[in-house]
Amino acid sequence: MPIVVGAEEIKERDVDAQALRVFLKALEILGGPRKLIELRNLTWVTSLMEAAYAVVLAEETFKTEDDIAAFLGLTRQTVRNILRADPELVMMKLEGELQEKTPKAHTAGGLAKMAYREIKEGRDALIFFSSVIEEGAKILGVGWPAEVLARIKGLHFPASGAQVAERLSGLRVKDRELSEIAAQKESYAHPRELLHHLAEALRG
Structure with missing residues (x-):
């Protein structure tokens, strides 16, 4: 008997896939997984994944700040900071903030918004190399938050x-x-x- 997949389940899978692409693109903008490992600052991984989901849920499914906050276990204000972040301003301050152990919500949000924009405008090498980059992220131990949130x-x-x-x-x-x-x-x-x-x- 064929397995029938509902439209809602397909939509959820699309959100997961898109959030992972945004997350990986944001990592690429940062300088790759190895950059975070060199800085001994893997706390950025969780914050970037949350920001990637927040941006995708807002842009692709038009979820409210309250809905996104409930899904990610964040406060509404944190979600608002992510979604209102200025990508250009964040990039200007990024080098210094990479040293911080806990990234500010607007910093992770700015990176996620920039990554989302790059993907939407077609400047996305991940279209061709996503499987390679995703596997590399798993090997380096930084791709797991996406899988945890999906599960x-x-x-x-x-x-x-x-x-x-x-x-x-x-x-x-x-x-x-x-x-x-x-x-x-x-x-x-x-x-x-x-x-x-x-x-x-x-x-x-």
């Missing part, structure tokens, strides 16, 4: 560590099972808390 989609927060671990089963980063790391906490208030916990554990 926990539809899970209501707060969620127990056991619920999250079940969704992440089989997902490994740096030879570590993310489900085992997720199960270490009893519960998570929102997706951002989960991503932060995973990032801290992987950094250790």
